[in-house]
Amino acid sequence: MDGWIRKLIPPEKQPMFTQELLHAAKTDVNRRVRPRTPEYEGTDFASNITFHEEDTVIAAKAILSEASTSIRQLFYMTRSDLEQAIRNVILWLKQSIFNNDINDRDHHILALAFLSRLCAFDKNGYKQIMLDHGIFEVLMMGIKINNRRASLYQSTLSENMQIVTKTQLAFYTLMTTHLKVPDVEPTVFQFLKQDAIHIVMEILLLSIGHNETIFSFFRQGEAYRPDFCQTRIPGLEKAPYKARCDGVTPTYNIPELAIVVACQLCFGNYPTSERNDTSHILLHNYNIIKRIKFPADPSLDLMSVLKTAALAFGDTDPELCMLYPIKSMDTQSFEMRAASRETVQYMIRKIANYYSA
Amino acid sequence: MSNAPNLRIPNEMVDNIFRNLIQNSDQRSLFAIQNWTNVSRQHVLRAHESDAIKLMKSMKAYLETGPVENASTMAEDSPCIPMYELIRRKAFRELFSHVKQYRTNPIVIIRTLSVFTASFDLPTDIPHMPMYIDNIHLPEKSVLNTKACVSMIQLGFFDFVAGVMHDFDRNRSVVSACIPFFYSVTAVMNIVSEQIVPYCAILKAISSQYDVNTEVSNKPMTISWMAGLEN
Numbered sequence: 218m219d220g221w222i223r224k225l226i227p228p229e230k231q232p233m234f235t236q237e238l239l240h241a242a243k244t245d246v247n248r249r250v251r252p253r254t255p256e257y258e259g260t261d262f263a264s265n266i267t268f269h270e271e272d273t274v275i276a277a278k279a280i281l282s283e284a285s286t287s288i289r290q291l292f293y294m295t296r297s298d299l300e301q302a303i304r305n306v307i308l309w310l311k312q313s314i315f316n317n318d319i320n321d322r323d324h325h326i327l328a329l330a331f332l333s334r335l336c337a338f339d340k341n342g343y344k345q346i347m348l349d350h351g352i353f354e355v356l357m358m359g360i361k362i363n364n365r366r367a368s369l370y371q372s373t374l375s376e377n378m379q380i381v382t383k384t385q386l387a388f389y390t391l392m393t394t395h396l397k398v399p400d401v402e403p404t405v406f407q408f409l410k411q412d413a414i415h416i417v418m419e420i421l422l423l424s425i426g427h428n429e430t431i432f433s434f435f436r437q438g439e440a441y442r443p444d445f446c447q448t449r450i451p452g453l454e455k456a457p458y459k460a461r462c463d464g465v466t467p468t469y470n471i472p473e474l475a476i477v478v479a480c481q482l483c484f485g486n487y488p489t490s491e492r493n494d495t496s497h498i499l500l501h502n503y504n505i506i507k508r509i510k511f512p513a514d515p516s517l518d519l520m521s522v523l524k525t526a527a528l529a530f531g532d533t534d535p536e537l538c539m540l541y542p543i544k545s546m547d548t549q550s551f552e553m554r555a556a557s558r559e560t561v562q563y564m565i566r567k568i569a570n571y572y573s574a
Numbered sequence: 575m576s577n578a579p580n581l582r583i584p585n586e587m588v589d590n591i592f593r594n595l596i597q598n599s600d601q602r603s604l605f606a607i608q609n610w611t612n613v614s615r616q617h618v619l620r621a622h623e624s625d626a627i628k629l630m631k632s633m634k635a636y637l638e639t640g641p642v643e644n645a646s647t648m649a650e651d652s653p654c655i656p657m658y659e660l661i662r663r664k665a666f667r668e669l670f671s672h673v674k675q676y677r678t679n680p681i682v683i684i685r686t687l688s689v690f691t692a693s694f695d696l697p698t699d700i701p702h703m704p705m706y707i708d709n710i711h712l713p714e715k716s717v718l719n720t721k722a723c724v725s726m727i728q729l730g731f732f733d734f735v736a737g738v739m740h741d742f743d744r745n746r747s748v749v750s751a752c753i754p755f756f757y758s759v760t761a762v763m764n765i766v767s768e769q770i771v772p773y774c775a776i777l778k779a780i781s782s783q784y785d786v787n788t789e790v791s792n793k794p795m796t797i798s799w800m801a802g803l804e805n
Contacts, residue, residue, distance in 0.1 A: 306753070327754055
């Protein structure tokens with residue numbers, strides 16, 4: 218039966234706990250067939266299931282029907298179900314974002330994760346509610362404040378540094394969630410109104426211009442990560458993607474995220490070598506970012522940041538380069554990383570033309 | 575109990591009992607004791623007719639079963655809502671009616687949300703929570719948790735908590751209870767959404783195998799991955 222289920226489900230769709238799910242399903246079905254009575258007390262319901270009985274089929278169909286109804290209700294919540302919650306959370310973020318209390322910042326992370334997760338349920342409906350209540354303003358303000366905090370904690374490794382990194386990851390996660398739409402230009406326009414490109418550029422400066430800052434590519438090994446396992450690039454440590462995919466931490470570190478967001482603000486979501494018809498909003502961002510200067514080290518330019526990012530995205534570990542390796546990366550992470558790598562390489566080609574001209 | 579000596583408990587003795595319990599407890603019990611202490615300390619001190627054995631027994635029962643009755647610190651009109659029990663039974667309708675009744679009492683609100691969040695296994699070490707993920711990934715919780723999430727949405731829990739958050743926006747304790755509530759519910763929704771589709775596919779397979787074996791023998795079994803949701 219177990220092997221049969223494995224054949225049934227495509228490998229990329231197999232859940233982490235197929236065995237447990239199968240056991241749970243068999244138990245649920247058998248419990249429905251044999252209600253909890255003294256004669257069945259202590260029975261292993263999962264092992265005693267008989268597949269050829271009509272009762273089993275009826276029970277499985279009944280559970281399936283209930284589960285389908287529940288999941289439909291869960292996935293298709295109406296706007297009124299959550300609008301007030303979204304509005305009040307954003308309002309609270311606006312009020313408390315300047316607060317230096319570490320406990321508040323823990324709650325900021327939870328609030329941002331709540332908003333990020335809602336976006337996964339209703340692709341655009343909740344995003345629109347968030348937009349109506351000023352989420353972009355909150356995001357840009359939060360990232361800006363964290364940039365300032367990061368520059369303050371340049372030379373100290375402290376609890377503050379960890380919490381700033383975690384909060385910044387939460388802000389960037391929500392920002393990238395909002396950028397994951399088929400037509401990205403209206404969103405980019407909203408970000409542009411909040412001066413997003415300059416705020417993202419601040420992080421690019423921090424990512425490579427000062428090796429002392431906590432958002433530096435070269436300090437990410439010391440920054441917060443769930444697990445440190447292997448070092449592949451000197452000075453740059455990575456955790457396995459699975460360890461990062463704990464539902465809160467994205468599969469990127471902060472400079473990687475900043476690079477991807479900067480590219481998206483310049484080229485949208487789907488850059489290709491054939492695409493030349495960049496809109497004036499994206500072109501405006503591109504023209505700003507390509508002239509970025511690094512006052513701390515004048516020999517550096519945008520190309521240096523992009524090449525470092527490309528190095529970071531280029532996984533040398535064979536396990537990470539395989540699709541569907543059970544232990545190291547899930548499909549979504551793999552696809553995200555591949556798309557990001559392409560985006561950065563496209564940006565490198567564009568910038569190379571600019572510098573050579 | 576009837577043979578127990580009718581002892582009066584001096585304040586020092588109560589203090590010693592609490593101190594010993596706190597020293598010999600783990601973090602979960604400690605939280606329970608603190609919670610219980612806030613609720614019942616006043617009653618203990620006032621109730622001079624209580625005896626030591628009864629007190630110790632009730633403490634032991636409390637530590638074993640959790641906060642079965644969670645009441646306000648306001649001794650005179652303390653609303654005794656069996657929150658832990660209601661949440662454990664997922665009797666959200668009953669719980670919701672109780673909480674709406676005491677909507678203006680921030681202590682009841684905070685405790686309800688805290689007990690609720692704790693019952694959804696959100697640890698205090700936020701936001702990275704391997705323990706939480708491990709616990710919530712237990713598959714036998716999938717369907718129950720889906721039903722729980724749907725019940726909460728249908729009952730208007732989100733709106734209620736959002737309203738509370740708005741009304742008590744100056745009260746940091748209330749806001750600190752509301753945000754983890756939102757987070758924990760959406761975390762459960764998220765994990766449930768990952769599990770429910772394969773779970774439905776397995777159920778679909780179980781239910782259709784009978785048809786294959788009895789009606790259409792030797793027919794190759796092909797089941798759509800999303801079959802569980804197509805019906």
